[in-house]
Amino acid sequence: xxxxxxxYGNVRRLPADTDAFVPWFAIGxxxxxxxxxxxxxxxxxxxxxxxxxxxxxxxTQRVTFVLRVQGALERKARDxxxxxxxxxxxxxxWVPNGRLxxxxxxxxxxxxxxxxDEHDPQRGIDCAETVVLWQTDxxxxxxxxxxxxxxxxxxxxxxxxxxxxxxxxxxxxxGALAExxxxxxxxxxxxxxxx
Numbered sequence: 294x295x296x297x298x299x300x301y302g303n304v305r306r307l308p309a310d311t312d313a314f315v316p317w318f319a320i321g322x323x324x325x326x327x328x329x330x331x332x333x334x335x336x337x338x339x340x341x342x343x344x345x346x347x348x349x350x351x352x353t354q355r356v357t358f359v360l361r362v363q364g365a366l367e368r369k370a371r372d373x374x375x376x377x378x379x380x381x382x383x384x385x386x387w388v389p390n391g392r393l394x395x396x397x398x399x400x401x402x403x404x405x406x407x408x409x410d411e412h413d414p415q416r417g418i419d420c421a422e423t424v425v426l427w428q429t430d431x432x433x434x435x436x437x438x439x440x441x442x443x444x445x446x447x448x449x450x451x452x453x454x455x456x457x458x459x460x461x462x463x464x465x466x467x468g469a470l471a472e473x474x475x476x477x478x479x480x481x482x483x484x485x486x487x488x
Contacts, residue, residue, distance in 0.1 A: 301378040303347035313390060316383070317348030318372075338373045339434060345372055346379035355430040358441060359383055359393070365425040365486070366479040368441040370432075377446070380426045388424050389453035423451050449488040456488040 307314040318334045337343065344351050346359075356374025364370055375383075387393045426449075431442020449456035 301382045303344065303349050303376060303379055304382045306349075307347060313386070316346050316387065316393070317343075318345055320348075332372075335373065343373075344375040344379050346375040346383055349376075351376055353430070355428060355445065356432065357426050357428040357446075358432070358439065359388075360425045360427050362423055362425065365427060365447075366476065366483055368482075370427075370439040370441060371437070373439065374432065377426070377428055380428075381448070384424050384426055384448070384450040385453045388450070423449060423456070425449050444486060447486040 304314055307317060308320060309315065318332060318338070338345055338348075342351055343349065344356075351374070357377045357380040358364070358370040358374050359372070359380050360370055383393060425447060427441060427444050428446040429442050429444045433440050
């Protein structure tokens with residue numbers, strides 16, 4: 294478990310099990326078991342304006358969604374928003390340690406398999422190990438997901454490490470493949486927010 298001095302305030306208030314703090318939505322669930330969807334806490338989180346990760350109120354409309362690459366491309370989230378600090382902690386600690394096994398975007402969309410280049414890890418994005426923190430005050434709940442507006446802040450993480458400065462070249466490798474896979478418009482929209 295991380296030292297208290299490196300913890301984020303709201304996360305520090307969560308209960309802990311043997312090796313990590315337990316996300317709010319997962320309290321009382323068996324570790325590693327994926328809950329049914331819709332999640333039992335979903336309506337409570339939305340109605341109360343609660344952070345999905347710590348369970349405390351978020352006093353503003355601006356929230357952060359923890360997304361996989363597919364969610365960032367489509368601007369869709371399956372889980373409610375959270376505080377920036379909680380999302381940051383999740384990206385650095387819970388995601389790399391498998392604590393967010395509930396993550397509804399864990400199965401890689403076959404259309405995105407081309408994003409990573411097994412022969413050159415500096416080209417492309419490893420979708421299985423990458424999460425995006427998408428902070429926005431423009432979002433809307435749809436039937437089974439949230440549609441997200443323009444972000445005010447975006448951070449990319451791979452295995453718990455910020456990806457700032459990682460060379461991703463959408464004009465050549467990713468751009469050509471995006472065109473081939475009919476995802477070019479989605480990539481073009483995401484381009485300003487790539488690491």
